[in-house]
Amino acid sequence: MAKMIRKNYLMAPGPTPVPFDVLLAGAQDTIHHRTPQYVSIQKEALEGAKKLFVTENNVMLLSSSGTGAMEAAVANLVEKGDKVIVVSAGKFGERWALLCKKFESNMIEIKLNWGEAVAPEQIKEVLDANPDVKAVFTTLSETSTGVVHPVKEIAEIVKDTKAVMVVDTISGLLAQPLKMDEWNIDVVVTGVQKGFMMPPGVALISVSKKAEEVIKNCKSPRYYFDLNAYIKKYPDSPYTPPVNLGYQLKKAVEMLNEEGIENIWERHALMADATRAGVKAMGLELFAKRPGNVLTSVKVPEGIDGAKLVKDLRDNWGVTFAGGQDHVKGKIIRIAHLGYMSQFDVIVGLSALEMAFKKAGYNVELGSAVKAAEEVFLKAGV
Amino acid sequence: MAKMIRKNYLMAPGPTPVPFDVLLAGAQDTIHHRTPQYVSIQKEALEGAKKLFVTENNVMLLSSSGTGAMEAAVANLVEKGDKVIVVSAGKFGERWALLCKKFESNMIEIKLNWGEAVAPEQIKEVLDANPDVKAVFTTLSETSTGVVHPVKEIAEIVKDTKAVMVVDTISGLLAQPLKMDEWNIDVVVTGVQKGFMMPPGVALISVSKKAEEVIKNCKSPRYYFDLNAYIKKYPDSPYTPPVNLGYQLKKAVEMLNEEGIENIWERHALMADATRAGVKAMGLELFAKRPGNVLTSVKVPEGIDGAKLVKDLRDNWGVTFAGGQDHVKGKIIRIAHLGYMSQFDVIVGLSALEMAFKKAGYNVELGSAVKAAEEVFLKAGV
Numbered sequence: 001m002a003k004m005i006r007k008n009y010l011m012a013p014g015p016t017p018v019p020f021d022v023l024l025a026g027a028q029d030t031i032h033h034r035t036p037q038y039v040s041i042q043k044e045a046l047e048g049a050k051k052l053f054v055t056e057n058n059v060m061l062l063s064s065s066g067t068g069a070m071e072a073a074v075a076n077l078v079e080k081g082d083k084v085i086v087v088s089a090g091k092f093g094e095r096w097a098l099l100c101k102k103f104e105s106n107m108i109e110i111k112l113n114w115g116e117a118v119a120p121e122q123i124k125e126v127l128d129a130n131p132d133v134k135a136v137f138t139t140l141s142e143t144s145t146g147v148v149h150p151v152k153e154i155a156e157i158v159k160d161t162k163a164v165m166v167v168d169t170i171s172g173l174l175a176q177p178l179k180m181d182e183w184n185i186d187v188v189v190t191g192v193q194k195g196f197m198m199p200p201g202v203a204l205i206s207v208s209k210k211a212e213e214v215i216k217n218c219k220s221p222r223y224y225f226d227l228n229a230y231i232k233k234y235p236d237s238p239y240t241p242p243v244n245l246g247y248q249l250k251k252a253v254e255m256l257n258e259e260g261i262e263n264i265w266e267r268h269a270l271m272a273d274a275t276r277a278g279v280k281a282m283g284l285e286l287f288a289k290r291p292g293n294v295l296t297s298v299k300v301p302e303g304i305d306g307a308k309l310v311k312d313l314r315d316n317w318g319v320t321f322a323g324g325q326d327h328v329k330g331k332i333i334r335i336a337h338l339g340y341m342s343q344f345d346v347i348v349g350l351s352a353l354e355m356a357f358k359k360a361g362y363n364v365e366l367g368s369a370v371k372a373a374e375e376v377f378l379k380a381g382v
Numbered sequence: 383m384a385k386m387i388r389k390n391y392l393m394a395p396g397p398t399p400v401p402f403d404v405l406l407a408g409a410q411d412t413i414h415h416r417t418p419q420y421v422s423i424q425k426e427a428l429e430g431a432k433k434l435f436v437t438e439n440n441v442m443l444l445s446s447s448g449t450g451a452m453e454a455a456v457a458n459l460v461e462k463g464d465k466v467i468v469v470s471a472g473k474f475g476e477r478w479a480l481l482c483k484k485f486e487s488n489m490i491e492i493k494l495n496w497g498e499a500v501a502p503e504q505i506k507e508v509l510d511a512n513p514d515v516k517a518v519f520t521t522l523s524e525t526s527t528g529v530v531h532p533v534k535e536i537a538e539i540v541k542d543t544k545a546v547m548v549v550d551t552i553s554g555l556l557a558q559p560l561k562m563d564e565w566n567i568d569v570v571v572t573g574v575q576k577g578f579m580m581p582p583g584v585a586l587i588s589v590s591k592k593a594e595e596v597i598k599n600c601k602s603p604r605y606y607f608d609l610n611a612y613i614k615k616y617p618d619s620p621y622t623p624p625v626n627l628g629y630q631l632k633k634a635v636e637m638l639n640e641e642g643i644e645n646i647w648e649r650h651a652l653m654a655d656a657t658r659a660g661v662k663a664m665g666l667e668l669f670a671k672r673p674g675n676v677l678t679s680v681k682v683p684e685g686i687d688g689a690k691l692v693k694d695l696r697d698n699w700g701v702t703f704a705g706g707q708d709h710v711k712g713k714i715i716r717i718a719h720l721g722y723m724s725q726f727d728v729i730v731g732l733s734a735l736e737m738a739f740k741k742a743g744y745n746v747e748l749g750s751a752v753k754a755a756e757e758v759f760l761k762a763g764v
Contacts, residue, residue, distance in 0.1 A: 003645045004764060005637075007724050020402075027409065255387070263385045318724075342389050342700075347733045347752075348726040355756050366756045370729075371749025374737050378748075382386060 011349045012322040013143045013171045013295045015193040015200055016339030022197055025251035026244045033243055042246050043235035046204075048253035052173070052196075052261055053188055053206050055180035060230040061249070062203040063242045066170035066191030069203035071099055072225035073166050073187050076215040077135045080104040085126055085136045085163070087118045087154075091144035091325050092168055096137040103220055108133070114328060115145045115297075117290035120153035133163045134214070140172030141294040144325050146334060148176055148292030152183045159184035164211045170194060174256065175268040175294040175338050186211040192245075194294075195264070197252050197340040201245045207231070268293035271337035271346050274376040278350040278369035279335070282357065287332045295322075295336040304360050306330040312356055319352040343377050393731045394704040395525045395553045395677045397575040397582055398721030404579055407633035408626045415625050424628050425617035428586075430635035434555070434578075434643055435570055435588050437562035442612040443631070444585040445624045448552035448573030451585035453481055454607035455548050455569050458597040459517045462486040467508055467518045467545070469500045469536075473526035473707050474550060478519040485602055490515070496710060497527045497679075499672035502535035515545045516596070522554030523676040526707050528716060530558055530674030534565045541566035546593045552576060556638065557650040557676045557720050568593040574627075576676075577646070579634050579722040583627045589613075650675035653719035653728050656758040660732040660751035661717070664739065669714045677704075677718040686742050688712040694738055701734040725759050 010017050031038050042061065049059040062069050074096070078084055084105045086096045089112035100107045108130065110122055118138070127133055136158050141148050151167050158165040164186035169178060173188070174195025180188050186208040192198035207215060207227065215227050229238035256264060272293040276286070279298050287297035300306035307330040310323040322334040335349055350369040357364045392399050413420050424443065431441040444451050456478070460466055466487045468478045471494035482489045490512065492504055500520070509515055518540050523530050533549050540547040546568035551560060555570070556577025562570050568590040574580035589597060589609065597609050611620035638646060654675040658668070661680050669679035682688035689712040692705040704716040717731055732751040739746045 003641055004649050005641050005722065005724055007722075007726065009726065020405075023402075024409075027406075259385055259387050267386050318726075340387065340389075342387055344389065344391065344700075344730040344733065347730060351726065351729045351733075351752060351756060355760055358756075358760060365753075366760075367749030367751075367753025369749075370733055370752045371747075374733060374740075374748045378737055378740060 006318040009319045009345070009348055011336050011345070012320050013194065013334060013336040013338055014191070016197060016336065017341065018199055019197055019255065019340050021255065022248050022252045026199070026248045028244070028247050030243050033237070033241055038243060038246065039236050041250050042237070042241060045246060045250040045253050046235050048250070048257050049204060051257055052253065053180045054178065054182065054261065055188070055206055057180065057206045057208055058231070058234045059204050059206045060227065060234060061237060061241060062205060062225070062230070063201070063237070063239065064203045065200060066189065066203050067095065068225065069189040069191070069205045070095060070168055072205055072227055073189050074099040074103050075220050075222040075225050076218050076227045077164060077166065077187070077211065078103045078105045079218060079220050081106050082134045083108065083130055083132050085110060085123065085133055087123070087138045087149060088112070089116050089118060089145070089147060090114050090139070090142035092142055092170070093139050096139070096168065100137065115147060115287050115289055117147045117149050118154070120150055120157055123154050124157045127157060127161055127163065131161065133161065135164045135166055137166045138168070140167050140169040140178060141176055141292050143171040143294065146288040146291050146295045146297040148172065148290055151178065151185065155183045155185050164214055171294045171338065172292065174264050176292050177265045180206060192249060192252070195339055196249070196256070198245070198248055201242050202249060267342070268337065270376070270380050270382065271341055272296065274343070274346045274373035275335055275337050275350070277372040277376045278346070281368045281372035282354065282364050294338050295334045297332045297334045300331055300333060301362055304357070304362055306333055309333065309356055309360055312359070313352055317352050317356060319349065343382060346373050388700040391701045391727070391730055393718050393727070394702050395576065395716060395718040395720055396573070398579060398718065399723065400581055401579055401637065401722050403637065404630050404634045408581070408630045410626070410629055412625050415619070415623055420625060420628065421618050423632050424619070424623060427628060427632040427635050428617045430632070430639050431586060433639055434635065435562045436560065436564065436643060437588055439562065439588045439590055440613070440616045441586050441588045442609065442616060443619060443623060444587060444607070444612070445583070445619070445621070446585045447582060448571065448585050449477065450607065451571040451573070451587045452477060452550055454587055454609055455571050456481040456485050457602050457604040457607050458600050458609045459546060459548065459569070459593065460485045460487045461600060461602050463488050464516045465490065465512055465514050467492060467505065467515055469505070469520045469531060470494070471498050471500060471527070471529060471531070472496050472521070472524035474524055474552070475521050478521070478550065482519065497529060497669050497671055499529045499531050500536070502532055502539055505536050506539045509539060509543055509545065513543065515543065517546045517548055519548045520550070522549050522551040522560060523558055523674050525553040525676065528670040528673050528677045528679040530554065530672055533560065533567065537565045537567050546596055553676045553720065554674065556646050558674050559647045562588060574631060574634070577721055578631070578638070580627065580630055583624050584631060649724070650719065652758070652762050652764065653723055654678065656725070656728045656755035657717055657719050657732070659754040659758045660728070663750045663754035664736065664746050676720050677716045679714045679716045682713055682715060683744055686739070686744055688715055691715065691738055691742055694741070695734055699734050699738060701731060725764060728755050
């Protein structure tokens, strides 16, 4: 066909699809941020976000990407020479390591192969040998591999030490269960362009009382990301907040709380199950050793050019998956089931994969992945 | 699952999905309609619409549903006692008949069973026997059954008589090839909530010079729908036009002309082929004897409650199909592939049907319909 309209489907682990109501919420008149009108909007958004972090702590808004909030965590907790533990088993664990290097920490990096999850005992061992560790930096869902680390179990170990437990939940929050207070997590960092169903531009960070003490006394050089200013100003912002994203956050948080955090977790688990059933039916092999509900990473079969496949899916079929990063570039495909997604998004993704793999010469039975996913949905009664 | 976000999919023959850009075009400041600014917008929309009617005649905008434009056609062509031919083979052919009765015509109704298409020879026979027929009312795509009537061949017969050839293309235009001028069609009536990818609220009507003469001399009582006023005012409107729908029409027409009428027809034919391959793979039987590119009507298998199935698909799966109307209520399902639709809409519709039929106890092989559609898409190279 010479030319055909095409619809686009976002199936990468962020940005994720934005609901129409959230998009529209951003199309409202930009009001001044230093007004009770705006502050009350931001307050409502952030108070609502607490339920999604499952915490009584304040959730603070940063006008930045998720990486900004990661820098804020490091800059506010780590001074030059401080001993820290970093779990690095993918691109985003490595980002913690890079940040801890920049801030000249004395870092103990628990470095694993991409696709592996850390064992809580590994953390325990290092902590036992290093009682002066000030912070443990972990990742809930390692976006580059789809692995979910056992942060609940790690936090259980860290809570009895002087160290603060920091979790990058940028892609993981909402997709993957996390209860900040109950699990004794001290710092939770996230971005909104993932489970929050928002356009990018806002990061959220919440800190426990234990972390707040460290932050108050931390001497590291920082200004924009000095969390003391955000703590003091809550629910207002020390510097200009992204007003229209604030409207959208309020709307998205409302929608999410209307669904309810337990249901959101359950939905993501179901989409992950259905996707996994689908890719297994296609004969594909999972890459992650401990895959979570954010994304399913699959190994590209021998003889297929993974980068070309992802490009073809995006340019010719309108379906955006993520390929592999760094040394697994071209070797894996990451199929996200994150954010504003329900059954038929999974169906579309699997159907697109069936056709693209077939076209690329891989021996796939058309309809087989869709069938497997449908069976999961029917069994779940949704 | 207790509660889950659900996305909604419109797969009924109107309203059809509205592209985001068209929705946004409607969210602009409402300006006054008696301004050169607004008139130039409406002019651009209507001039662009000519390419979609494939005509040099003007296309006039009515602030009404499609039925309003049908009434306009009858009111402007038919006087009390005038002899007319009406082809009625479904709910919308019957609507022509109702209108022609209201306007007290001397109607010759060619009444066929629902699901059947008229043969051009049937028209020829009646016309030969009745050289005083003033107008022939036909339907391009009979929405209640999915049947496409051979209007090109009928027009070929009508063109050499004194009768004007009127076609209701409300659901058919853009999905089904139609070339107003080349095919000698005198009046084309449509609504925008179908192939035009618009929210409802606008009807379009175009008339040939031959029809214009009849309209000019017609004495039937009419005011709002007196086409002489619209002809005179073109591209402006005699009465307040729906300004924001005018913005949307301009945008939708732009998008459609960007795709190109031939490509639009080809796309609809492909979606219809894929859908038909899918429902046949499920073992379902087509209802329409001469199905077109607007919708695929399938017979509900013995033992399945069709009305319940359609309700279940809408309420539990978020997918809105149309059921049967009048005496085929509960007996057929109408699967539209009309308007802003591409491959994955067909995939979603078929997947939903597979699951809903399975749940309803029908013996369907999950994935089979999707597989058949995928094969059609792969073969077409899209």
